[in-house]
Amino acid sequence: MFVKLDWLESKTRETIAHLPDEEIDIVVDALLWAETTGNSDMGIIKLAGTEPIQDVAPSGEINTTVNKCAASIHGHGHAAPYTTLLGVNKAIELAKHHGVGITGVTGIRTSTLCQTYYLEKIAAADLIGFMCSRSPAVQTGFNSIEPLFGTNPFGFSFPSNEDPFLFDPSTSSMTWYDLIVKNIQGVRLPELTALDDLGNYTCIPQKAMEGALLLRDRSQTNSMMAMTVELLAGPLVGAAFMSLEIEEDWGTFIMTIDPDILCGTQVFKQSVSDAVKIIKESKAAYGTQVRLPGEDSLRKRKEALEIKRVDIDERLLKHVGFM
Amino acid sequence: MFVKLDWLESKTRETIAHLPDEEIDIVVDALLWAETTGNSDMGIIKLAGTEPIQDVAPSGEINTTVNKCAASIHGHGHAAPYTTLLGVNKAIELAKHHGVGITGVTGIRTSTLCQTYYLEKIAAADLIGFMCSRSPAVQTGFNSIEPLFGTNPFGFSFPSNEDPFLFDPSTSSMTWYDLIVKNIQGVRLPELTALDDLGNYTCIPQKAMEGALLLRDRSQTNSMMAMTVELLAGPLVGAAFMSLEIEEDWGTFIMTIDPDILCGTQVFKQSVSDAVKIIKESKAAYGTQVRLPGEDSLRKRKEALEIKRVDIDERLLKHVGFM
Numbered sequence: 249m250f251v252k253l254d255w256l257e258s259k260t261r262e263t264i265a266h267l268p269d270e271e272i273d274i275v276v277d278a279l280l281w282a283e284t285t286g287n288s289d290m291g292i293i294k295l296a297g298t299e300p301i302q303d304v305a306p307s308g309e310i311n312t313t314v315n316k317c318a319a320s321i322h323g324h325g326h327a328a329p330y331t332t333l334l335g336v337n338k339a340i341e342l343a344k345h346h347g348v349g350i351t352g353v354t355g356i357r358t359s360t361l362c363q364t365y366y367l368e369k370i371a372a373a374d375l376i377g378f379m380c381s382r383s384p385a386v387q388t389g390f391n392s393i394e395p396l397f398g399t400n401p402f403g404f405s406f407p408s409n410e411d412p413f414l415f416d417p418s419t420s421s422m423t424w425y426d427l428i429v430k431n432i433q434g435v436r437l438p439e440l441t442a443l444d445d446l447g448n449y450t451c452i453p454q455k456a457m458e459g460a461l462l463l464r465d466r467s468q469t470n471s472m473m474a475m476t477v478e479l480l481a482g483p484l485v486g487a488a489f490m491s492l493e494i495e496e497d498w499g500t501f502i503m504t505i506d507p508d509i510l511c512g513t514q515v516f517k518q519s520v521s522d523a524v525k526i527i528k529e530s531k532a533a534y535g536t537q538v539r540l541p542g543e544d545s546l547r548k549r550k551e552a553l554e555i556k557r558v559d560i561d562e563r564l565l566k567h568v569g570f571m
Numbered sequence: 572m573f574v575k576l577d578w579l580e581s582k583t584r585e586t587i588a589h590l591p592d593e594e595i596d597i598v599v600d601a602l603l604w605a606e607t608t609g610n611s612d613m614g615i616i617k618l619a620g621t622e623p624i625q626d627v628a629p630s631g632e633i634n635t636t637v638n639k640c641a642a643s644i645h646g647h648g649h650a651a652p653y654t655t656l657l658g659v660n661k662a663i664e665l666a667k668h669h670g671v672g673i674t675g676v677t678g679i680r681t682s683t684l685c686q687t688y689y690l691e692k693i694a695a696a697d698l699i700g701f702m703c704s705r706s707p708a709v710q711t712g713f714n715s716i717e718p719l720f721g722t723n724p725f726g727f728s729f730p731s732n733e734d735p736f737l738f739d740p741s742t743s744s745m746t747w748y749d750l751i752v753k754n755i756q757g758v759r760l761p762e763l764t765a766l767d768d769l770g771n772y773t774c775i776p777q778k779a780m781e782g783a784l785l786l787r788d789r790s791q792t793n794s795m796m797a798m799t800v801e802l803l804a805g806p807l808v809g810a811a812f813m814s815l816e817i818e819e820d821w822g823t824f825i826m827t828i829d830p831d832i833l834c835g836t837q838v839f840k841q842s843v844s845d846a847v848k849i850i851k852e853s854k855a856a857y858g859t860q861v862r863l864p865g866e867d868s869l870r871k872r873k874e875a876l877e878i879k880r881v882d883i884d885e886r887l888l889k890h891v892g893f894m
Binding site: 505541 | 641699715716717798801808830
C-alpha cells in the first residue's frame with residue numbers, strides 16, 4: 249500500500265526516539281533511502297527481526313584513530329548507520345588528502361542498511377567508492393553445507409556527469425532480512441537458495457533461518473568473493489570472521505579513491521557517463537532490455553520523492569507496529 | 572604429454588629471443604608459472620593466437636609518473652609481463668611507504684598473462700593485493716548480444732602464514748585464449764557460453780570468435796563486475812574502454828594494501844591462515860570436497876617443480892612450433 253513519506257518518517261522517529269538526536273536523523277534517512285529505492289529488506293523491517301537497528305547499547309564515545317591514509321572507527325555500540333556514515337565521511341576526507349582513504353568500522357551491533365546509501369555520498373564527492381561488510385555466519389561456502397560467511401555484501405560506486413553508477417549485491421542467494429521478510433509474508437523461497445539445519449535444500453524461510461543460505465550462484469568464484477569480504481571487513485578492521493564468536497561480530501571496510509591521482513576527475517566522470525551510454529544503447533537480446541543495476545532504484549527514489557509517497561507491504565507495516 | 576621444464580624454457584627463450592634480456596626473463600617466468608599452475612590458456616599458447624606475447628614494438632622507454640600513492644606506467648609497447656611486473660613492484664613500494672599503493676599500467680599490446688603470477692608476489696611482500704585488466708571488447712553485458720567488455724579478469728591475494736590465498740577469475744564464461752585453445756583442439760564449447768555474430772548461441776569456437784563470449788553466470792551482478800573492471804582498468808588508468816577504439820586497448824589496475832595500517836600484519840596473516848583452516852575443515856555436501864581455488868594450482872606447481880616436468884597438450888606444443 250502507498251503511504252505518505254511524512255507519516256513514515258514520523259512513525260520511524262517515534263520507534264527510535266530513545267537514540268541521540270543526531271543518530272535519529274541518520275537512521276531515519278538511511279531507512280527511508282532503502283524504502284524509496286525499493287529495498288524492502290533494508291527498510292522499516294530492520295526495526296524488527298533478529299537485530300533491530302534501534303538496539304543500541306553505547307558503552308562509550310565513538311573512537312577514531314588514524315594511521316596514514318586509514319582510519320579505524322570503533323562505534324562502541326552506537327547506531328550502526330551513524331557510525332558507518334562517520335566512517336564514510338572520514339574516508340572521503342582521507343582520499344581528498346592522500347588520494348586514497350580507507351576506514352575500518354567495528355563496534356556496531358547491526359547491519360549498516362543499504363550500502364548504496366553510503367556509496368552515493370562517496371560518488372557525490374567525486375570519488376570512486378568500494379565498501380563491504382561482514383556479519384555473523386549464515387551462508388555456506390562452495391560445496392560446504394554449514395554457515396561459514398555472513399551474507400557479505402560488497403558494492404562499488406563511480407561518479408559520472410549524470411547519475412552515479414552504483415551497485416551493491418550480497419554474495420548470498422538473498423539477504424538475511426529478505427528471509428525475515430519472506431517469513432512474515434509466508435512466501436516460498438526460490439529453489440536452490442537455502443539449506444535446513446540438516447543440510448538439505450529447503451524453500452521454507454523458517455527452516456532456512458535454522459540452516460544456512462546458499463551462495464548467490466553456488467560457484468567457487470562466488471564463494472571466494474564471500475571469503476574476500478570476510479577478510480577485508482573482518483580481521484583487517486578488527487572484527488570477527490567465519491564462525492568465530494567474539495564481541496565484534498559486525499565489520500565494514502570502506503575505501504575511496506580520488507580519480508585525480510590517475511586520469512583526473514573530469515576525464516573519469518565523462519568516461520563513466522560515456523560507458524553507461526554505450527551499455528544502454530547496445531543491442532539487446534530479443535524481448536529484453538539492457539539496464540544498469542542502480543537505474544531502477546534511483547528512478548523509484550525520484551518518483552517517491554516527487555509524489556511524496558512510497559509503496560510498502562501492509563504486512564511489514566503491521567509487523568513493525570506502524571499500523 | 573609430459574615435457575621437461577628445461578626444454579620448455581629453452582624453446583620459449585628461442586621464440587622470444589628478439590626481446591631485451593631483462594624482458595625475456597620475466598616473460599619466460601610468467602609463461603612457465605601459467606603452465607606449471609595448470610593454466611594452459613595463459614601459457615605457451617600465448618606465443619601464438621591473435622595477440623602473441625612476443626609481438627612488441629617499443630616506441631620509447633617505459634615511463635613512470637608518481638602522484639601521491641599512485642603511479643602511472645606507460646609501457647610504450649614493451650613486453651606486457653615486464654611492464655606489469657614493474658607496476659606491481661612500484662605498487663608494493665608505494666604501499667610500504669603510504670599504506671596503500673596503486674599503479675595504472677597502459678602502453679602494452681597484449682594481456683599480462685596469469686594475474687596470480689603478480690598477486691603471489693604482492694602476498695609475498697605481506698600485502699593485500701587487488702588487480703584487474705581490461706582488453707578489447709569480446710564479452711556481452713547483461714541482456715546484450717554484442718561485445719561490450721573485455722574478458723575482464725580481476726583477482727585478490729591475501730598473505731597468510733602458509734600458502735597465500737589467491738584467486739583471479741575472469742568475468743566472462745571463459746578467457747579469449749581458452750577459446751583459441753578449444754579451437755585448436757576442435758573441442759565443443761559448453762552450452763550457453765558464447766554467441767555467434769548474429770547473436771545466436773553457439774558451441775563452435777570459431778563462430779564464437781566472430782561473435783561474443785557471454786558472462787560467466789549471465790547475471791546482472793556479473794555484468795556489473797565486468798563494468799567495474801572496465802572502468803578501473805580502462806579510463807581510470809588512461810586506457811580505452813568498451814567499444815572505443817584508441818591505441819591504448821589494454822589497461823591494468825593494481826592495488827596493494829599494507830595490513831599494518833589497520834589490524835597489523837602478523838594478526839592479519841594469522842587470521843587468513845585460520846580462515847582457510849575453518850573452510851577446509853567445514854562440513855562438505857555428500858560426495859564433494861571443500862576446496863580453495865588457488866589450492867589446486869599451487870599443488871600442481873609444486874609437483875611440476877619437483878619432477879621438473881609439466882603436462883602440456885601435444886597439439887598446443889605443435890601449434891606454437893615447439894615440435
